[in-house]
Amino acid sequence: MSGASALDRVAGSRVLVTGGDGLIGAAVVRALAEEGAEVTVYDLGGDDAAARAAEAGARAHLTGSVTDAEAVGRAVADQDAVVHLAGRAGLDQGTAEEIYRVNALGTFLVLQAAALAGVGKLVYASSINASGLPLNPHAVLPSRYPWGEDEPAVIADAYSLSKEANEAAARALARRHGLPLTGLRYPLVRDITVDDGAVFARHVRRALREDPRRQACEGWTYLDVRDAAAATVAALTHETPAAPGILVAAPRTYLRQDTDEALQRSAPEVPREQVPGRDVPVDLHRAVSLLGFKATLALEDLGEHLLADLDDLEEPAS
Ligand SMILES: NC(=O)c1ccc[n+]([C@@H]2O[C@H](COP(=O)([O-])OP(=O)(O)OC[C@H]3O[C@@H](n4cnc5c(N)ncnc54)[C@H](O)[C@@H]3O)[C@@H](O)[C@H]2O)c1
Numbered sequence: 001m002s003g004a005s006a007l008d009r010v011a012g013s014r015v016l017v018t019g020g021d022g023l024i025g026a027a028v029v030r031a032l033a034e035e036g037a038e039v040t041v042y043d044l045g046g047d048d049a050a051a052r053a054a055e056a057g058a059r060a061h062l063t064g065s066v067t068d069a070e071a072v073g074r075a076v077a078d079q080d081a082v083v084h085l086a087g088r089a090g091l092d093q094g095t096a097e098e099i100y101r102v103n104a105l106g107t108f109l110v111l112q113a114a115a116l117a118g119v120g121k122l123v124y125a126s127s128i129n130a131s132g133l134p135l136n137p138h139a140v141l142p143s144r145y146p147w148g149e150d151e152p153a154v155i156a157d158a159y160s161l162s163k164e165a166n167e168a169a170a171r172a173l174a175r176r177h178g179l180p181l182t183g184l185r186y187p188l189v190r191d192i193t194v195d196d197g198a199v200f201a202r203h204v205r206r207a208l209r210e211d212p213r214r215q216a217c218e219g220w221t222y223l224d225v226r227d228a229a230a231a232t233v234a235a236l237t238h239e240t241p242a243a244p245g246i247l248v249a250a251p252r253t254y255l256r257q258d259t260d261e262a263l264q265r266s267a268p269e270v271p272r273e274q275v276p277g278r279d280v281p282v283d284l285h286r287a288v289s290l291l292g293f294k295a296t297l298a299l300e301d302l303g304e305h306l307l308a309d310l311d312d313l314e315e316p317a318s
Helices: 023-034 049-056 069-076 096-117 158-177 194-210 212-217 225-236 259-266 285-291
Strands: 014-018 038-043 060-063 081-084 121-127 181-186
Touching (some): 023 225, 038 049, 038 069, 069 096, 081 096, 081 225, 096 121, 096 158, 121 225
Parallel strands (some): 014 038, 014 081, 081 121
């Protein structure tokens, strides 16, 4: 068991990134390598996976599943830290059984192996869905706005359940082994700069048309993938509770409307405090106080015209 409460520094540290071939994982590998970490990717492999890992700056690539306890045990041996991002990243990523097994069992096995190997720090992917609100098939809304990590969970789907299980496993293994852990409740994470923001702008308009309640539950939050990587790397060197995961997001919504107006239109029955301007109706203070994290890239920086207008959700001309 390690006595360290967090990694002293990233430079020169050996860091295993599970899911390092994925969207957030590849950005984390890149950010860690830029800071001088010795990164090993652990992912399912496939065509050119090792070449992609090397291109992102990783020193090594291991092929394996997080549900394979022995392979995970070998992968975490001799690592100073682990960033655990491998998983099925949504309800569309397999059957309910596959999603729950990979996310819940896989996370338990990675956390347990890290604890037994004496790894100094582990950062794991939770989600804004740990609350169960956005993916709930019923017409639920938060109990209040802004809502935070203490929002009571109302889980009714396998993905959110797996994220709640991840946070429960983090609490249990921190308690049992003293493993220093931090979870991050990522919101919608994308590379928002693709095609000068047009791809992301189209994505949010479609999401608002198809499931406006889900977007209101999420407080119209998002995070560029480079900011998600920065928060993840910051978590390696900060001491935090193992759970609940820390909500991270860009400080303003992707909407053109002021947040108070959007809340009045979308969730008038939910008690709320006044939210200034286009600030997100989600409490981000733990990201600042525990990690010193503030997102730097905003959709409006790429062009005000990219913001979604609740009065006009037609496909924007790209
Ligand atoms: N992208 C988002 O909007 C978002 C939001 C909230 C939470 N998250 C969480 O962040 C994490 C990373 O998400 P992402 O967007 O980078 O997803 P992604 O699908 O781009 O990457 C996931 C990676 O995990 C790997 N993987 C899947 N099953 C595996 C297994 N059994 N063993 C080893 N590797 C496996 C995949 O090959 C892939 O490289 C996930 O836990 C996801 O639930 C993502």
